[in-house]
Amino acid sequence: MLYPYSNNDYTARTHDSYLKSAREAVKKSKGHKEVAVNGIKGLSYLFEIFRYPDQIIYDYMHLVCLCHIPSLISRWCSCLNKLSILDIDKKLQRLRTPHNIKVAFLESIKVASLWKAKNSRLFVLYVGVPIMVNHLPTLLFSHFIIYSLAIKLLHAPQSKEDILLGERLLDYYCRTASKVYDSSIEIFSLHAHLHLGHQVRLHGGLAHTSAFSFESAVRYIKKNAHGSTNVASQIAYWNNLRCTTQMKKFNLVTNSLMDVSEENGNI
Known part of the structure; x- marks a missing residue:
């Protein structure tokens, strides 16, 4: 549709x-x-429980990182030659990121749909623009810069002006998308971008309302289960055990302590 x-x-x-x-x-x-x-x-x-639409948010991990970015890259590949694709893949594989960003591009951009969300996040926020600058046609690259900047502004806005600019950039991006590509790009996942500015005003930056933190927590919880049988029961058991055995901090009453310092002659 x-x-x-x-x-x-x-x-x-x-x-x-x-x-x-x-x-x-x-x-x-x-x-x-x-x-x-x-x-x-x-x-x-x-x-x-919830009121629509103000209390229902678009998850940018799925909307941007797992949906629109792979779709966009797939369209690019149709106009890139093999040498360009190979060069882009090599640049992505050679990336050196800070120690707290563990992202490896193992798959080619030809199969960007297989990328993990963190790969697309790194691509749209940081490395996509400098890597694609010498490979995409001017029109496609200029259009992508607008999108990348808009998402970056809404990712963690510092002011109301950032939100307004990001919202206007996304509006322009969506308005011109069918002219840059074709009408088939105007599906709901593109249309939903028009609501991100309003969402950020109500709930904060995209970084603070995405499923990234939830997915990380799921990975941690799954470590409590082994095999494929009674997974939920295993998680519940180990979580309950951890809660019952967890040491709680407590403070000793001051007058119950002994001064054993040498200055006071105590041994």
Whole structure:
């Protein structure tokens, strides 16, 4: 399904309008056939807790790093020759990052869809622009610079001006995307970028609301399980054991302590 930029009316959905469309979709759906009304297929119990859209955020790890960047690179590969692709791959493989950034580019840009999210994050925020400068056509490269700068500004904005500039850059990027590439790029994942500026104003920078920290925690928790049987029970057991045996800090009462310093003649 396409979301042409020209069809945007910038009227934000409300929680009530969402529920209205969801209830209508439920009524129109019969049996196993789901009918979408305004892009909504039905009700969710989560909306008894959250209000849409202000309390529902776009996760930039999936939206940007796992969706748009691989899609963008795939389009680039169609206009790059083998030597350029080989040179780009070598530059990515030779990257030397700080000790706290453990990212290795093991796959070629031809299969960027296999990259991990941290690879795409490093690419869009830091290394993509300098590496692609001598390989992409001027139009594609200029367009990518706009996108990279916009994401970087919204990633950890320092001021309201940063958010406003990032929002305007993304608007321009989305508005011109179909002219730089073609109309097939105007899918929902591109359209969703238009909402990132508003989201950052409400919830803070993209870096603070992404799934990166959650994924890291999942990796830590999974270390408590071995094999593929009763994984949840194993995690619960070891977590419970750790909580019950964890030493708690306590302070001794001052008058219960003995002064054993040599100055006071104590041994």
